[in-house]
Structures are given as structure tokens and as C-alpha cells.
Amino acid sequence: MFGIVRPCTHRLTDGLKTEWMAHLCGLCLALRADHGQFARIVTNYDGLIVSVLTEAQTGVTEAGRRTAGPCALRAMRTAPVARGEGARLAAAVSLVLASAKVRDHVADRDGLLARRPVAAAARRVARSWDRAGARTGRDLGFDTAVLVDAVDRQTGIEALAGPGTPLLAVTEPTETATAAAFAHTAVLAGRPDNAAPLAEAGRLFGRLAHLLDAVEDQAADAETGAWNPLTATGTSRAEARRLADDALHGIRLALKDAEFADGKLVHVLLAHELRTSVDRAFGTTGCSHGAQGAQAAHGPVPGNPYGGQPPGPYGSQHPHGGQNPYGAQNPYGGGNPYGGGNPYGGGSPYGGGGNPYGGGPMGPGGPGGPGGLPPQFGGGAPQAPKPRGFLAGCAMFTWLFCTCQICCAKEYEGPWSRKKREGCCRDCDCGGDGGCGGCDGCDCCCPCDGC
Secondary structure, eight states, rough: OOOOOOOOOOGGHHHHHHHHHHHHHHHHHHHHHHHHHGGGOOOOOOTHHHOOOHHHHHHHOGGEEEEEEEEEGGEEEEEEEEOOOHHHHHHHHHHHHHHHHHHHHHHTGGGGGSSSHHHHHHHHHHHHHHHHHHHHHHHHOOOOOOOOOHHHHHHEEEEEEEEOOOHHHHHHHHHHHHHHHHHHHHHHHTOOOGGHHHHHHHHHOOOHHHHHHHHHHHHHHHHOOOOOOHHHHHHOOHHHHHHHHHHHHHHEEEEEEHHSSSEEEEEHIIIIIIHHHHHHHSSSSSTTHHHHHHHHHHHTTTTTTTTTTTTTTTTTSSSOOOOOSSSSSSSSTOOOOSTTTTTTTOTTTTTTTTTTTTTTTTTTTTTTTTTSGGGGGGGOOOOOOOOOOOOHHHHHHHHHHHHHHHHHHHSOTTOOOOOOETTTTTTSSSSOOOSSSSSSOBOOSSSOOTO
């Protein structure tokens, strides 16, 4: 299960949560029906957005739902699930996306994929998924060749990229692929006028997906020596955040130009949950029900040192406003309690150098060095777990899937990336208090910050 849009259940009303799960289960069952049980492994959060977009334009119909039998991921309960052309298009797109992910692991020689026989087997699986996606695409009038071409071009673009290469040149193949998939939902729904704005929304969504993946993987890629777009092009995280914020704004504008029969779930996923995904990737917030979410929706939080807006990662020029948390005017600037005059600084009652545990800020040997704090007490940076190879990840995914952890666990380790993930149905302890009431009846409970 991969993807950047992973809604917290506290941010969805019961009705929207039921709709979201209907599309997630519908995608899984469409994969099984068209491509067999093993294909269900490529079910992902982002692929189901294609199904959501299709239904949002046509409206929920009796033919677009069926009652599925008991499933372990639903605690052995039946449930209404989405079916039809939208779910099948989502399945075709998911297969090609998964094929690209496998090829990426093979190119990076991750884990067991460094061995030629295993890599050859993985490439055969990827090719079979490409063919399967193409078959379903043809049935729906969608040429998946544009997706496969984007995957093939990506490798060549990455090989040529270097310092000074525009980051958007690297993200272009992903943008092209997602634009085509989003636009075809308008064809399936019989709303050709929506094709252009949805293509734009898809292009920017693809940009975000590529950017956030690069941001989240940058540290791990540096340790393993894997190629990373930000590192290779010399793009700063501040610039990446600017591009991400621009993409978020563009998606909202594009959605306003499209006509939907019922666009509530689309609005929540592509306007609000994407914002949460960006904040999560850049580490600027947790759940939107926290202090920053309250600021965005209702103004300043009493006692908040950052003022009326949440702080951005690049200071006072951040599009969300607010003071730079690292500048001279904030509590961590000139008057830093950990600076020269703090109890642990030069006049520290615990000794010279400023740090009670050593001569320098972290001891004479630097962070984690002699005289400094040991790693378990903060002296050294924690080591990110190494990603699993393709086959090991498949085995772990099977275990997580069969034990219902993907659905019900509060937190679990991603089968391939080994990053912390949230179960899609688990309870959220973010302390939400219901809707913010600022979305003009969109039935969501995220801060609206200008939508």
C-alpha cells in the first residue's frame, strides 16, 4: 500500500469515510477480477483517486455500487464498494505505477534485486503488469502507452540530470502520466469540458507525488547512495516546498474550473489531504487538528510564539505568512534560551563550554563524539532503517495484509520503505473536534486556509 494521500479518519465524516473505503475496496476487487489475486498487491491510495474523480463527475448510482463479501481488512464485515469503469481505470493506472516502482527498485539494485536472477524475475513481473494495465486500458479507451513511455523516459532524464538541472524537468514524465489518467476520467464520465482542468490537476498532482517522494527519501538515499532528484539537481528543500505549495494552489484552482455532480470527497482529498501530505513530508505539522490547524482555520492560538500563522520551513517569505522561527524576532533567534545566556551556555552552573555534558555544544568530539551525548540520548542522528528489497517487501506486505495491520493498526512499518505508516481505518488521537465550518458546505473537517 503506497501513495501520498492517506486520510486521517478524524478528518473525514462517517459518510466520506465510507465513500473513501468504497473506492479503496473497489480498486482492490477490480484488480482481482481483471488480473487475479496477486495483482491486489498493487492497491495504492493514489490510484483510487482516479475512481473518486470518475464517480464525482457522474454522481453515485445504483450500478456504481455493489455489496462485497466479508474481508479481513474490514474485520470480516460486508460493505458497499465502487465498481465500474472508474474502478477499472484506477486498477490499470495502479498496475503501471507499480511496474514503475519495481523498475525503480531494480535500477537502484535494492536488497535482493542486486542479484541478477532476482532482478530478471522482477522485470518480468513489471512487464506483465504493463501488459495487464494495457489490456484494461484498451477496454476503457485509454492508451496506457503514455504511462509506459513516461516510465521509460524517466530513466534517461535522471541519467542526464545534474547540478543546475531544473527540478521540473525531472518531474515532467510523472506529470504527463498523471495528467492523462485524470483527464480520461472526464471521458468516462461523459463530461468532455472537464478534461482540460482535470489534466492540469493531474499534472500538478504528479509533480507533488514526485516531489514528496524525493523529500521523504532524501536521507535514506544519501545513506545508500541511491539517486535522488533533490540531491542530484542541487535543489534545496525550501525550493522544493515552494514548488509543492504552488502545485497545491494550482490544483485547487483547476478543481474550481471542473464541474462535479458531487465533489465533496474530491475536494477533501485533493484540496485538504494533499496539504496535510505536504506538511507531513516536510515535517511542518502533524495532524491538522493540532495548534497549527486551529490557527489556519480560526486565527492565532493564545500563547503561540509563531503568531497568527503556522511557521514555514523557509521563514517570513513563506506563502502562509508568519514569522520565521529561525530569525532574530522569534524565541529561537537572538534571545534563544539555549544561546549564550541560557543556564546551559557560557554561564552554565554545570561547567564551561556551554554543554553540561562536554566542552562544546555536544562535547569536544562533536555530536555523538567523545564527551558528547551517546546516540540513544540525542548525541547522534538516528539511523533510518534500510528499505527492503522487492521480494522481502512483498513478503512483509503479505504479512501486514493478512494480519489486517494495513487497515487497522495505529502505526505499522511500510513493507518496502520501512517508513512509519498509519492504518487506513485506525482511530486518530489528533483530538479533532469536528468540522471547522469554513469550507462552504464541503462536509470536511480540515482548516480551509483560503479555499
